[in-house]
Amino acid sequence: MERLKKRSDFLRTARGYKRAMPGLVLQTRAHRAEDGEARPARIGYTASRRVGGAVQRNRARRRLREAVRKVLVGRARPGHDYVLIARPGTLTRKWDDLLRDLEKAAEDIHRAKPRRNSKHTNIHTFERGLD
């Protein structure tokens, strides 16, 4: 899956839908090219200093990346950007639980998302994300 690399992509995705789990936070937002054609799903990772030092942040990002490879690859919808935010629990959560967290988060966030014309609506039960 292609990676998100620009700060503006992260900021835009943070304005979309959000689901928090003990081991991670998942954000998503539809992103289509100018010609309206659906593009492959993209994924980005965020591990702030809240998680710990450089060692902890790197390890959290690697665990999330591996979880995405196992769980999200088959579930991600084309034309959507996803951002995974690491939390302190990302490091301590048991591996199987972390995988279930991501599964559940993806399921919830896709169900909560209206099927059509989601661009400007926002569901109030999902809190607004910070970058």
Place this chain on the structure above:
RNA sequence: UCAGACGGCUGGAUGGCCGCCAUGUCCGGUUUACCGGCAUGGAGGAAAGUCCGGGCUCCAGGAAAACACGGUGCCGGGUAACGCCCGGCGGGGGCGACCCCAGGGACAGUGCCACAGAAAGCAAACCGCCGGCGGGCUUCGGCCUCCGGCAAGGGUGAAAGGGUGCGGUAAGAGCGCACCGCGCCGCCGGCAACGGGGGCGGCAGGGUAAACCCCACCGGGAGCAAAACCGAAUAGGGACUGCGCGGAGCGUCAGCUCCGGGCCCCGUUUUCCGGGCCGGCAGUCCGGGUUGGUUGCAUGAAGUCCGCCGCGAGGCUGGCUCAAGAUGAAUGGUCAUCGCAUGGGGCUUGCCCCAUGUACAGAACCCGGCUUACAGGCCGUCUGACGCC
């Protein structure tokens, strides 16, 4: 055996499944592009803090001096260099091995020295000591007061103007003497810091420079997001042509030459040399450098082994090795087994079982240091006790 001092090394292992980055005289998909295989390589002793010193890059036109600012501060050596390291010296601590020291100058000047104390920089006298045809009182021991001579003893303090002892004296005082300290002048040893010893001086000259300051030495600025190259769009920018020009000269014109003047060119100032600029409008052409890409970017004050020189830091010769290169940032995720510690239990005394823990921490241009963090493990040298011979 116990207690301790110093120096050095190390920083888990194996396997299964699934992945990431780089490289390639490799294989396949039709050659390139690209895709899939295969092979090889892929974090540290501190990669950290970013505190010093350099390389490298750009900026400032070249050079010198002064000033300002900052840093360093016993001596000698090592080094590309250092505020680092090594070897000494001096002072302090420890029975000792060893450890610690911001360790130039306090007769260049200025400032400060709280509290306590009579007095904190110039000498001073609170309690005291001593003397007196002085005066008063007296229980005849002395007390009070006055005038002199003192600073030994007490007391305050971090520090009270040399210390200890003997002599001396009314009591005292370097007043005299000895030793120690201090100052000055030779001598000897040492490259030096400094050490040793001799003579003279009767003692002046408290501390603080981690207060300003003085002296000596060193120092341009910014940093790989430096910088170079390739390169969509837009504006500024440059060149040429036409109109146009501080003064003078030449010339038909285009223009050229000479003479001044102003401004600008490293923190500041001065001097010398050198250089640039001094307009606007129109047209044409060139160029321009943001997102992105490539280079910088890993062969270097490199590592390692032997030999030689050196007490050592280190140096020299020769051989061998090439050892991560990401950029929202690869070097991993997970599971299992083992190892190692600590505690508990079993017990066939060296095995088994259970539980817990397994640190600090992630390259970002590269080196030399320093500092800080760290579960544990290993090795060497030395010291002091006790025991044995």
